Amino acid sequence: xxxxxxxxxxxxxxxxxxxxxxxxxxxxxxxxxxxxxxxxxxxxxxxxxxxxxxxxxxxxxxxxxxxxxxxxxxxxxxxxxxxxxxxxxxxxxxxxxxxxxxxxxxxxxxxxxxxxxxxxxxxxxxxxxxxxxxxxxxxxxxxxxxxxxxxxxxxxxxxxxxxxxxxxxxxxxxxxxxxxxxxxxxxxxxxxxxxxxxxxxxxxxxxxxxxxxxxxxxxxxxxxxxxxxxxxxxx
Numbered sequence: 001x002x003x004x005x006x007x008x009x010x011x012x013x014x015x016x017x018x019x020x021x022x023x024x025x026x027x028x029x030x031x032x033x034x035x036x037x038x039x040x041x042x043x044x045x046x047x048x049x050x051x052x053x054x055x056x057x058x059x060x061x062x063x064x065x066x067x068x069x070x071x072x073x074x075x076x077x078x079x080x081x082x083x084x085x086x087x088x089x090x091x092x093x094x095x096x097x098x099x100x101x102x103x104x105x106x107x108x109x110x111x112x113x114x115x116x117x118x119x120x121x122x123x124x125x126x127x128x129x130x131x132x133x134x135x136x137x138x139x140x141x142x143x144x145x146x147x148x149x150x151x152x153x154x155x156x157x158x159x160x161x162x163x164x165x166x167x168x169x170x171x172x173x174x175x176x177x178x179x180x181x182x183x184x185x186x187x188x189x190x191x192x193x194x195x196x197x198x199x200x201x202x203x204x205x206x207x208x209x210x211x212x213x214x215x216x217x218x219x220x221x222x223x224x225x226x227x228x229x230x231x232x233x234x235x
Contacts, residue, residue: 036076038235044068044206046229048092050214053223056101056112063095063126066227068133074235079144084137090159092225095126103127103166103185110186110220123169123176129187133159135195146235147201157208158192186219188212197231204231 048064050057070088077083099122104111115122137155165182193210210225 038074038076038082040072040074040233040235042070042072042086042088042231042233044088044090044229044231046206046208046227048094048225048227050094050223050225053221056098056114057094057221057223058097060095060097063124064093066090066092066229070133070135072135072233072235074139080141082139082141084135084139084153084155086135088133088135090131090133092129092131092227093126094129095124099123099125100170101125102168105183105185108186108219110215112221119172121171123171125168126166127185128163128165128167129161130163131159131191132162133157137195137197139197149201151197151199151201151204153195153197153204155195156192157195158190161187161189161191186216187214188216191225193225199231202233202235204233205229206231 045067046065047061048066049059049061053059068088068090070086072084072086074082074084098114100115100120102113102115102125104113135155135157137153139151139153141149141151143149163182164185164187165180166185168179170177170179190212191210192212193208195206195208197204197206199205206229208225208227212224213220214223214225215221
């Protein structure tokens with residue numbers, strides 16, 4: 001997955017940079033002049049965090065990276081405003097500060113425990129989630145020539161959880177062991193929340209705040225996801 005996101009990042013960044021460094025006239029390069037429906041690709045790279053999380057779910061900031069890639073349609077509704085809808089696949093990681101953190105289900109309740117086995121030296125522990133997201137946005141664009149335009153957007157995003165998995169890596173008896181477990185962990189199957197972006201051309205700052213909890217009510221910690229990152233887009 002890392003190689004795929006690196007390639008997509010490089011490709012979209014090259015497209016955006018190339019458009020911004022063009023020195024030809026506006027009339028020659030404004031390929032979207034007069035168009036009311038514009039299709040584009042977008043890559044989001046971000047850091048996942050949890051608000052109100054218990055100490056057992058304390059996260060490593062830089063280890064909790066995520067990314068999303070999708071296709072978007074921009075409908076022009078006035079001279080400087082667009083309505084944007086899309087569909088994207090998102091990969092979210094929550095890397096625990098306590099590397100010996102484990103998740104388990106007992107009697108339909110989520111258990112979070114720390115493995116203190118002296119024979120094990122833990123390297124990392126994280127929860128990895130895959131979502132199919134459908135974002136909607138209202139976007140303001142200061143100029144028709146998008147590579148030099150200031151862009152502001154507010155929106156809403158809903159997503160469906162496709163896969164949830166824990167990954168634990170530790171060393172025992174001089175052997176490195178990786179364990180993966182795929183199950184629901186009492187996670188909410190649907191997520192929804194508010195989004196915001198601000199940027200110039202093909203590069204923007206991006207934020208999302210969930211309006212529902214990560215885990216089901218009364219079956220897990222009261223933790224609310226949010227994220228901050230950057231967006232690279234072809235429009």
